[in-house]
Amino acid sequence: MKIMRLGNAGEEQPAVLVPAADGTDRYFSLLPLTTDVDGSFLAAGGLDRVREALAAGELPVLENAGDLRIGAPLARPGSVVGIGMNYAAHAAESGSAPPEIPVVFLKPANTVTGPCDPAPIPPHSLKYDWEVELGIVIGKEASYLGSEEEARECIAGYVTANDLSEREYQIPGAAGQWTKGKSLPGSTPLGPWLVPAGDVDAGNLALGSWVNGDVRQDSSTGGLIFSPATLVHHCSQYMRLEPGDVIITGTPEGVALSGRFPYLQPGDVVEVEVEGLGRQRQELYRAGA
Template sequence: MKLLRHGPAGAESPAVLHDDAAFSLTPLTADIDGAFLAGGGIARVRRALTDGSLPLVDLDGQRLGPPVARPSAVVCIGQNYAAHAAESGAQPPALPIVFLKTPNTVVGPFDDVVIPPASTRTDWEVELAVVIGARAWCLPSPADAAGCIAGYTISNDVSERTWQIDLSGGQWSKGKCAPTFNPLGPYLVPADELDPGDLRLGSTVNGEVRQASVTADMIFDVPYLIWHLSQFMALEPGDVVNTGTPEGVAFSGRFPYLSDGDVMTMHVEGLGEQTQTVRRAVRAPSGA
C-alpha cells in the first residue's frame, strides 16, 4: 500500500496505490496530514480497501505532490553514514548532528529544484525520510519509537554548501532552507510494510551514478534517531525526519555542483524513485 497526493501544488487530493490500481481517499479524508495519521488514518484506508468502498482514480498525467501535507517540522540528521562524514573531512559523529529545514522547502517528487540566484555550490543528497504518526516526546527507549512512526518516503536534502559551511556561523540550516530544497515522495509506505534497516538507496545526476549505499550503513539507525530527537524536541504527527545521506555528493570534490538543466534521480528500495530538473532562478530586476 502506497499513500500519495496528486494534483496542483497547494490543492492536492489524497489517494492510495494498491494491487496495481489507484483509489481516491477523499471519502475518508481531505488530505494526508498529521491529523489523518494520528487519527488512525492508515488503518481506515486498509479497511476501506478490504470492503471495496474507495472509488478508482486516474493518475495519468497528474502531478504528484509530497505524500504528507504541511509538516510542522523537517528535522535532519547530518553525517549519518561514515563514508559521507569522511568525504566531508570529518570523523563519524559520536552523537547525531541535528539541523532543521523550513517546511516550505518541501515540494513534490517531480517538481523542479530552483538554484537561488547567488548559489554556486548547490548539491544533492538522497535520504530515507521518516514520517511521524504519533507525538514523540521523551520516549523511554529506542524500542518505543516504532509506535510513533507512520511510514517512510524518499527525501532529497538539497544543500547550498557555501551557505552551509562558509557562511553558517556554525549552524547548517542557512544552506538547507531555500524554496524547493526538499523534494519528498513519491509515496508514503506504512511503517509495518517496510524494514528501514537494510534498504538500498542511491542517486544519479544526468544518468550518472553519484550515490549507492544501504541504510544498514547508518551510524544511528531509525529507532535510535527518533528516540534521540524526542529527548530534545517533540516530534508531531506529520513531521518529517531526514535520516542522513551516504557518500557521493558534490561536496566530496569528485563531482561538479548542480547546474541549470541537470536532472537528479533519487531512489530508495521499496519506496520508488523521484526525479527533479534543476532550474536557476532569475534575479528580479531592481525595484520589481
C-alpha cells in the first residue's frame, strides 16, 4: 500500500497505489476518506482506514492517475527535522568523526516539493549537492517519550527524501550555517509515496543516488548510526513532534562534498531512491535565470 498525492501543485488529491498480482499498478481515490494526507488524517488512524476501505472495495478507481503530476505524499509538514552525519563514512568524507549523539537541524516546511519537480539551484550557488535519505513520517504526537518502543509507535511510515544542500552557505567561514545551506526553495523533495511503517524494514533498505545516470551513492540504511526509533525518541526530548512532521535521517557517503564528484550544474539530472519507497528524478535549473 503506497499513499500518494496527485495533481498540480496546490491542487493535489489523495490516492493509494496498489500493485496488482499481474504487475500492473492500480490507483484508487482517497477522497471518500479524506481531502488530504496530513497530520490530522494520520493521527486519526487514516492508514488503517485506507486498508479497511481497500479490503471492502469501497474506494473508487482513479482514472488516468498515471498522467498526473506526483506531489509530495503528505501535505506540508509542520516541521522538517534534519539529521546530520548519521552514517560513519559520510561523517568521514565531511571531515568529522562519527557523532556520539544525533546532530539535529531544522528545515523550513516550505522547502518540501514533489519528487519529480524541477529543482532550482540558487542564483549564485557554486556548491549545490545531493543527499539521498530515508524520511520518517510522524503519526502521533511525540514529546518527552520514555522509550524507543514508544517512539516506534509514533512512526506512521517512511518516504524517500533528497536533502539538497548548498555547501558554501552551510559550512565555510564565520557566516557558514547549516540553516542557510539547508533552507533553499525546493530543497526537500519527498516521495513518490508514503509506505506505512508496518510494511517497511527501515533498518535494511538499499538507498542510492545517480547524477546524469552515473552512480553516486550506493548504500543501505543498515549503516545508520542512529535508528529511526532512536531519532524519534531523541528529538522528542528537545521538541514536540506532531503528526505529519518529517525527520530526514541523514545521507551515506558519495556526495559532492567528498571531493570525488563535481557539484550540481543547471541541466544535471539527479535521481535518488530508497528501496520500496520509490525513486525521485529532479532536473536542475538556475533560479532567476
